[in-house]
Amino acid sequence: MPHTSDIIVIGGGIAGLSAAAELSRDASVMVLEAEEQIGFHSSGRSATMVHYALGDRLVRALTLASRAFFESPPDGFSEIPLGRRMPVLVHAREDEREALDALECDIIAFADLERLDARGVHELCPLLRDDAVHGIADRDGIRLDPHALLQGYLRMLRHAGDELVTAARVASVERRCGVWTVTVEGGASYSAPILVNAAGAWADKVASMAGAAPIGLQPLRRTIITFDAPPGTNLEDLPFAKTVGDQLYFASESGRLFASPMDEVPTEACDAQAEELEVALAAYRVEERTTIKVDRIHSRWAGLRTFTPDRNPAVGFAPDSDGFFWLAGQGGFGLQTSPAMARIAASLILHTVWPMKDLVARDLSPGRFLGQAA
Template sequence: MSKIFDIAIIGSGIAGAGLAAMIGDQATTLLLEAEATPGYHATGRSAAFWSETYGGPAIQPLTSASGPRLKAGGFLFPRGIAHVADQDGLDALKKFQESFAGTPVVLTPLDRAAIEATGARLKAGWDHGLSEASCEDIDVAALHAHFLSVAKKTGTELHTHNRVTALTRKEGYWFIETTRGSFKAARVVNAAGAWASEIAKLAGALPVVITPYRRTMIQLQVSPTPPAAMPIIIDALTRFYFKPEAGNRFWLSPHDEHPQPPADVAPEEMDVAIAIDRFQQAADWKIEKVERTWAGLRSFSPDRAPIYGADPKAEGFFWCAGQGGFGIQTSSAGSMLAACLLLEQALPDWLKDVDPERYSPKRFQV
């Protein structure tokens, strides 16, 4: 424990890696990862798209601010979304559109002919939609690798296989015990994703409940081959979404949310069956093969908005958690916001539409 770090970040997924990159050489930074590989749980299992509507109006400012930076970095590629509704989903589609009134998000109505023109083979009754043309695919692996590379080049030390087991504050420093050693830092950042509540408890911080939810993904081979430029199709009632992948493949999800303790998760057979049934009820593609299935955790705070800021209870403890499934698409803005708050710097002009108080842990004080 000879070296004393300015900042120790717990978790090297997109939140921890992005924050370390934004801190750069402005502080000596330690990045602690419990697994053998950074980004093993949520980051590595993302559905990989950037959407200004995904997560709702509370997330939109972070997403919109991140978009130009992700695009400039070469991490975004045109895709688009068609939010579609059958008769049961008309009210949900209307409320969805109304929720983004007054924001920069552009949603264009789609009739049956316009839906068909996207290449989406939807069955009769799916006659209404909204186009979100700004949606883009994200190269998640390249983005995460970029953050880790920048962090490394500017001096961040990454230690994998180091699950944090104890946090003790004394004499103005955090003494950090892990499964492989001991570390010392002036400040600790909780970027532990699904394990964020456990880390907060170790530190004696605010008892904010970060709930991990399992989401199922399926890779299908279908016929005929969908158009390569076809948009993502999302049901207004959030019963399913699917997006084209290479060749004749779709990624399909039943849009499920199953709360569970943090763990290395796998899909349940019932959720896979539900997703396939919903797809077959709505879409007119033949499923040739289920190639693979997987699941990931999306971790939410009680109000489903991320938490960035200093903990009001535990000195030197900082939150960078609760990003749900939106941490990748908001990573540029979220990481910069967290870095500015942590380093006590003014926000750059490109974050002028982001309100730091909206994401402060202080909102959970009793």
């Protein structure tokens, strides 16, 4: 006999776990994760900041709506802080000043920004080259702990008496008489009237298995390296530093520095691995934009960032499949927007009060990719 619940969530990354935890307040939920651990492909490999230099107005609104959760999580959510304060510095060369001006105008409604001249830029981040002569700083950024966040949502789910099943790769999905039945490799089956597709890079595949039209998701690989800072560097005071264009970000990490060339390499849904070309590109861009010499790379990894065609998430019931709910396409901002996204998903599924004042449901509807009304 299948295991039954009110809602099945496919995917144990940040999207699936946060939504499941929120839903578990008012419904019974079963989370199925293909891997043996949560957040394996994307969420657990993220160098996540709460900042507003990422995405567009919609992403910034979701980030702002999520911030209070990180600063004051529910009682018992986590035994350790979900993050720590870290300034965010977006820096620019003289020829990039116009782009920095435009970004400042886009962000200023969401954060208290400080405009910096060359002296201010180098006081905040002495590792930058002399050609970094303009900057904007958000001194109230938060460096999130993705593992603490994932474990907190899992704790919420289990406290409500609901379950996570790992090593539960989906083999088939079918709907009969108003009930979804998901069978995993190994033969176990799970049934519920509502199926939440939070399968990340695999979400289009899950949709096809369920008979719903794919929405055109594209997984993109991103690479991160770690290396030593120059001797005498005060790592505690360094900001999260990002070029105004998507070329490089770096910050301190466990006594070293980490950096990404902000690569977006199209790939299939897979267990992403760091490729030599992107690893070399990361080191090159560090040396191009900073005074650091990357003599040795201590570690390297890659993760998947999966986007919809318009790079905003798809959240809502599929217009072509009853009881099939999309929660996909959170790209590189899934962690920093997870509290707001979870509340949105729960409001749409449980028909409760809409939680966002700056967005409406059609902004996120998967129907926009299928040529149908939201």
